[in-house]
Amino acid sequence: MTAAPTRVAPARTTAQDRPRKPAHLARKAVWLVVVLVVVAAFWGVDISWDALWDMPGKLGHYLGLMFLPPAWDKLPEALSATMLSVAMAWFGTALGVVVSFPLSLLATRGLAPVVVRWPLRAVFALLRAVPEVVIAVLMLSVTGLTAFTGALAIAIGSVGTLGKWGYEAFEAVDGGATEAATAAGASRAQVMRWGVWPNAAPEVLAFWLYRFEISVRASAILGLIGAGGIGKMLVDNIQFRVWDVVGVLMIVVVVVTMLIDQVSGTVRHRIITGRWELPVVTALRRRSARAARLEASPSVLEDDVRSGTVG
Amino acid sequence: MSAAVAAPGAGGSPRDAGAGRVAAPARPSRPRRWPARVVVLVVLVAITAWSWVAVDVDLAALAQNFSNAQDTLVQLFQPDYSFFGETLQPLLETVQMAVIGTAVGCAVSLPLSFLASRATNPNGPLLGVVRTVMNVVRSIPDLLYASIFVTVVGTGALSGVLSLVLFNLGIMVKLVSEALDGVDRGGQEAALASGATWLQADRAAMLPEVAPQYVSQTIYVLELNIRASTVIGLVGAGGLGMLIDRVRTFYQYHYLSLIILEILVLVLLLELLSSAARKRLVR
Numbered sequence: 001m002t003a004a005p006t007r008v009a010p011a012r013t014t015a016q017d018r019p020r021k022p023a024h025l026a027r028k029a030v031w032l033v034v035v036l037v038v039v040a041a042f043w044g045v046d047i048s049w050d051a052l053w054d055m056p057g058k059l060g061h062y063l064g065l066m067f068l069p070p071a072w073d074k075l076p077e078a079l080s081a082t083m084l085s086v087a088m089a090w091f092g093t094a095l096g097v098v099v100s101f102p103l104s105l106l107a108t109r110g111l112a113p114v115v116v117r118w119p120l121r122a123v124f125a126l127l128r129a130v131p132e133v134v135i136a137v138l139m140l141s142v143t144g145l146t147a148f149t150g151a152l153a154i155a156i157g158s159v160g161t162l163g164k165w166g167y168e169a170f171e172a173v174d175g176g177a178t179e180a181a182t183a184a185g186a187s188r189a190q191v192m193r194w195g196v197w198p199n200a201a202p203e204v205l206a207f208w209l210y211r212f213e214i215s216v217r218a219s220a221i222l223g224l225i226g227a228g229g230i231g232k233m234l235v236d237n238i239q240f241r242v243w244d245v246v247g248v249l250m251i252v253v254v255v256v257t258m259l260i261d262q263v264s265g266t267v268r269h270r271i272i273t274g275r276w277e278l279p280v281v282t283a284l285r286r287r288s289a290r291a292a293r294l295e296a297s298p299s300v301l302e303d304d305v306r307s308g309t310v311g
Numbered sequence: 312m313s314a315a316v317a318a319p320g321a322g323g324s325p326r327d328a329g330a331g332r333v334a335a336p337a338r339p340s341r342p343r344r345w346p347a348r349v350v351v352l353v354v355l356v357a358i359t360a361w362s363w364v365a366v367d368v369d370l371a372a373l374a375q376n377f378s379n380a381q382d383t384l385v386q387l388f389q390p391d392y393s394f395f396g397e398t399l400q401p402l403l404e405t406v407q408m409a410v411i412g413t414a415v416g417c418a419v420s421l422p423l424s425f426l427a428s429r430a431t432n433p434n435g436p437l438l439g440v441v442r443t444v445m446n447v448v449r450s451i452p453d454l455l456y457a458s459i460f461v462t463v464v465g466t467g468a469l470s471g472v473l474s475l476v477l478f479n480l481g482i483m484v485k486l487v488s489e490a491l492d493g494v495d496r497g498g499q500e501a502a503l504a505s506g507a508t509w510l511q512a513d514r515a516a517m518l519p520e521v522a523p524q525y526v527s528q529t530i531y532v533l534e535l536n537i538r539a540s541t542v543i544g545l546v547g548a549g550g551l552g553m554l555i556d557r558v559r560t561f562y563q564y565h566y567l568s569l570i571i572l573e574i575l576v577l578v579l580l581l582e583l584l585s586s587a588a589r590k591r592l593v594r
Binding site for chain 2: 041
């Protein structure tokens, strides 16, 4: 600040010289509201928290009943019930794919007029908002709940998610191919076939598979309210307190779900990247290579991250 | 010249192309992918046919039931708004369960996600154990947790909250630990180089990196929880689901449709809120 020609060593910065810490008032207000909501929820909810104290002991007791040892002789029955659940999931998803595919094309910007697009998107949003179980409850009251109606409930639910992911994928397609097709005189259908589909196909196919994984979980849940399959068997055995059978069923649910996720994840990876990456084989072969790659650019697992966050 | 004919990806035999057939149209031959495609298609059709048989598709019975259910449908399309007062308490409980479940679940999931990411946990065996346990936790559906907790701690909101917490743990740990795998590790390296312990380095350098994603996933999980907590009551775990179960057993469909309408409004409201909040976070 002085006008002296000589250079002065800069004074030590004091608290006043430093830029003031931003107040972040809005952020603090948001935090306050969040804390208040959480406290209010704890305060208002009708729970006697004392029950938590003897929960670990009880839980241990029941886990012991379930898994020490599980009733392995029920395994074949459990597996066949699981197959029914998986069939429900597959059939529902397939039906959902068949229905949602044309609909999502019709909901894509640039491929369909607004009057078609927005109502369709509203329908997707509506279907996504209703949990599958609620759809199943509705179907239960109208048509009765069988494995088939369970599959229909899954199909209706998948139309909501698949429809949305579909038009988002179609809209994310790079405009070049579409423009070229249009310039060459293609009709709307031809633009979809040759301009949009080849670009969006891998992602859309991967979404179908991912939706199947979700449906597998959903079909187990639908069983719990009576649609048959593994869930039905579970709820029956829980009701009659046959805990060792429940243990087997839980093991089956976990193993089958993880297995299907693994297989489907591998296939999805193949569809997106064009390379097979088998879970164990590749992991062993490339363990060191992957570590090196993680150091260099930590962006492996990108498709898993994406598939995990859509919803 | 003829090298252009043997374009990359051309199947068949590129040697033919080089053998002097210059007059052939200068197009790469189509890749021969159809055998693989046919196999895939056959497999898919076979699985679908099997599932068709397994779920016992019976359109006639469906149509029959549908036409028998005229009154049900009429009731479903005429929600009885006078029932609204009675739904308030369960509705509130649903929201409370979702909030508590999210708060507890996300709080517990933070340290677990640091243990479950290769980027923040140098201990291989511990990493493996945490990941395996979390995979198991994640593969059990929420309603199954609920039905087990209902028998362990009794019906009511507590079993609902417990099952939501476990349900959240599975999702949050996966999403956040994968986010941790993806963040820039420069800060952590610097911290480690300057003598910090792994705990300190993760706290000082990695936590701020994932914080936005953590918050964003928390909001997403809250959205999932609202959805889940409306239905876990069906097996007795408190909230709107219990009411659904009650009106369903008494065939009060005009009440049922009101409840479903409420769920719809609740979920859509929260989705709007959550997508707005997450958009802001990302920006």
